[in-house]
Amino acid sequence: MQEPSARTAGTRDVSTLEATPAATARDMPGWLRRPLAFLVILTVLVAAWEGYKAIGAATGDKIPLTGIRLPVRSDDRSMPHVGDIVGALFEPVQRGQTETLFGYLVRAGLFTWREAAVGFLMGSLIGFALGVVFVHSPLVERGLMPYVVASQTVPLLAIAPMVVVWGGQLGWEAWIRVTLISAYLTFFPVTINTLRGLRSPNPTSVELMRSYAASRWQVMWKLRMPAALPYIFTALKVSATASVIGAVVGELPSGIADGLGRSLLTFSYYYISGPEKLYASILFSAALGIAFVAIVSYAERIILPPGRRLAE
Amino acid sequence: MADSRPGNSRPNASRPIVAIRGVTKVFNERGDHRVKALDDIHLDVYPGEFVSLLGPSGCGKSTLLRLVGDLTPPTSGTVEVNGKSAQQARLDRDYGMVFQHATLYDWRTIGRNVQLPLEVMNYSKEQREARAGDMLRLVQLEEFSRHYPWQLSGGMQQRVAIARALAFEPSILLMDEPFGALDEITRERMQMELLRIWGQTRTTVLFVTHSIPEAVFLSGRVAVMSARPGRIAGVIDIDLPRPRVFETREDPRFFEKITEVREVLRREET
Numbered sequence: 001m002q003e004p005s006a007r008t009a010g011t012r013d014v015s016t017l018e019a020t021p022a023a024t025a026r027d028m029p030g031w032l033r034r035p036l037a038f039l040v041i042l043t044v045l046v047a048a049w050e051g052y053k054a055i056g057a058a059t060g061d062k063i064p065l066t067g068i069r070l071p072v073r074s075d076d077r078s079m080p081h082v083g084d085i086v087g088a089l090f091e092p093v094q095r096g097q098t099e100t101l102f103g104y105l106v107r108a109g110l111f112t113w114r115e116a117a118v119g120f121l122m123g124s125l126i127g128f129a130l131g132v133v134f135v136h137s138p139l140v141e142r143g144l145m146p147y148v149v150a151s152q153t154v155p156l157l158a159i160a161p162m163v164v165v166w167g168g169q170l171g172w173e174a175w176i177r178v179t180l181i182s183a184y185l186t187f188f189p190v191t192i193n194t195l196r197g198l199r200s201p202n203p204t205s206v207e208l209m210r211s212y213a214a215s216r217w218q219v220m221w222k223l224r225m226p227a228a229l230p231y232i233f234t235a236l237k238v239s240a241t242a243s244v245i246g247a248v249v250g251e252l253p254s255g256i257a258d259g260l261g262r263s264l265l266t267f268s269y270y271y272i273s274g275p276e277k278l279y280a281s282i283l284f285s286a287a288l289g290i291a292f293v294a295i296v297s298y299a300e301r302i303i304l305p306p307g308r309r310l311a312e
Numbered sequence: 313m314a315d316s317r318p319g320n321s322r323p324n325a326s327r328p329i330v331a332i333r334g335v336t337k338v339f340n341e342r343g344d345h346r347v348k349a350l351d352d353i354h355l356d357v358y359p360g361e362f363v364s365l366l367g368p369s370g371c372g373k374s375t376l377l378r379l380v381g382d383l384t385p386p387t388s389g390t391v392e393v394n395g396k397s398a399q400q401a402r403l404d405r406d407y408g409m410v411f412q413h414a415t416l417y418d419w420r421t422i423g424r425n426v427q428l429p430l431e432v433m434n435y436s437k438e439q440r441e442a443r444a445g446d447m448l449r450l451v452q453l454e455e456f457s458r459h460y461p462w463q464l465s466g467g468m469q470q471r472v473a474i475a476r477a478l479a480f481e482p483s484i485l486l487m488d489e490p491f492g493a494l495d496e497i498t499r500e501r502m503q504m505e506l507l508r509i510w511g512q513t514r515t516t517v518l519f520v521t522h523s524i525p526e527a528v529f530l531s532g533r534v535a536v537m538s539a540r541p542g543r544i545a546g547v548i549d550i551d552l553p554r555p556r557v558f559e560t561r562e563d564p565r566f567f568e569k570i571t572e573v574r575e576v577l578r579r580e581e582t
Contacts, residue, residue: 204415207383211409212432212480213402222431226419305419305460 046082053079080276085283088276101277105263105284112247112260113288115175119182120243120292124236127187131194135224141195152188156246159184161253174254181250186239193235197228233300240292248285260285327395328356329484329516330380335389337375337542349375351541353389357518359483362510364519364527364534366573372542373520374488380518381407381486394483401484405433408477408515410487414469416461416476423448423457426476433480447475450509467498471505478513485510487519491526500561503529507556524577528569529556536573538580546576 028036055064056074063070072078089102130148134141160181167177201223209219251261260281267278337350349372357363365373378384380391382398393401401407408429416425426444435443448454451471453464461469470490477485490506491499503526510517521527527534531550538545550569552560560566 202415204411204413205417208409208411208415209432210383211381211402211407212429213405214432218432222428223417226417229419 049079049082053081077272077275080279085276085279088274088280093277101280105260105281108258108260108263109284109288111175111256111258112244112251112285113292115178115250115259116182116243116247116288116292119179119246120186120240122179123183123186123243124190124239126183127190127235127239128194128232130187130191131198131228134191134195135198148188148191151184156181156185156249160250163250164254174256178247178250178254178256178259182243182246185242185246189235189238189242190232193231194228197231198224200231201227229304233296233304236296236300237293240296241289244285244289244292260288326358328392329359329361329394330355330357330518331390331392332356332376332380333390333392335376335379335386335391337372337379337384338387341387348541350379350386351543353542353544355535355544355547357484357516359516360514362517362519362530362532364521364531365537366521366524366527366534367537367542368522368539368577370542371537371539373522373537375542376537377486377488377518377520380484381409405429405480406483408480408482408485410470410473410477410485410490412489412492414461414466414473416469416472418461420461421457422453422459422461422464422472425461425472426479428476429480435480443479444475447479448472450478450512451475451505465498467494467502470494470502474506474509478509478515481513483516485515485517487517489520489522492521499523499526504556504558506530507554511555524570524573525561525566528552528566528573529561534573536576536580538577545580548572548576 052070053074056070061070061073062068076084089105090100093099093101093104130144134145163180163184164174164177167180205223205227206219209223214222247259248261248264251259252265256262263281264278264285267274267281271278332353332355335350335353336348339345339347339349353376355363355376365376367373375384379386380393380398382391382402391398394404394406396404396406416422417428420428423441423444426447427440430440430443444457445454448457451474453468453471453475456464456468456472461472464472473490474485491502494502506517507530517530519527519530528550534548534550536545536548537543548569552563552565552569
């Protein structure tokens, strides 16, 4: 067991039981603190972006008081105004069309989100199952682990066309093939962390179960699984973002026209004529990843008691 | 009742609850670093007794306890518990174990930690809750039932571990330096607490420690062990009256017993 002192970092949630006289930020209700911090940082980032542009415009892309050039040019093509990026969301996606860029991205985002979500679920389940099998059989682990590791070193760009071609020959719908690619990117962190988590109980905890003459099954469900949960949730957060990347990248060779992958590709082709659109889609896919991680974090908050979360 | 038992609580007539016969334990038997941890150990423990295994680190006292609890097998010799093999006794859930660290599961509340063995042993929900409540009352922590382990001090955690070990009414309590990680003040308080609990439950206790005063204060008998290889150098009866109280520690006879134990340890060194 860990020393109580090592746990003080985790006791934050308990300290709220007592009224702590402290700065105003502490008096704020917890649900408000997070969004507020997010907004403050967002404002700082926007200000930095626009500030950079303003300095560049004033000095002719030089660092003030020196002759050194700024690393990135500050003109509106290289760095469109934040206002223009947001504004582009509410303009028609193409001249002569009624659909706004926002509406288009929501549609594409939901499409990609479905691929990512199914891929994430599939990948997590496969990853978890592999971890459970490995912890029970070191022989299987030693035999299979090199291939599992190798699978992750092969670039996704090489794997994706194969999955697309093979899936097509098997008659799978395009979005299912993308889901597979997404799952492929998702399972690895879950396997590694499941394995690590299931092995995390110290020998004494296991001996305690042995002294109760507990079955293998009971040791699994009453000790190893609950001990592994914080590790698994950490992996799920990594996987949540990876599943979105897998879905976006997987769409490209699959010829899928309805997802974020295609829109990112299209807008990068037409960057010169409308850089705002590419920036808007990038922000959108980032938001997709954030939303995904937020969902996993929320599940973690519900499932794990306070003081057991590895990372907030 | 504690005071119904004399200091040396060995009833002559009854059969031993633990019978250790010629036990030897060798680690790395086939390897290069062959270590003889225990050599030809004989020890009987009688029902209701409080026996301590005392010795320096490396004398094999923990190993001996683990042999009794069937957490590790002997190389030769036999351990009989309640007339059965140690393994059968473990499968029959005759043991309650308390380790140096409380080893509470930190995702369970205190109440649910005490219920853990009862869950493994398929007690009904009502039985579990009733037993856990009784046990937490016994260690005087009933108001902490809904707390999590890390919200409790080290001494309180160890009391929970004792409650958990006693929850299924095992016939023997095996304690492996249970107070070794506590400060001296908490430690003495815990010793009183343990004697009170022992008095109420009448469990047999086999207690491993490297503290001479602790062994003398708690035990009816102290098995003094020496190292390399681990042997029992002598078994000393501690005939101090029970119940042992605060003043026991100031009793001249208490110091006599401590000296007696020390002499055995010193004789072994030379």
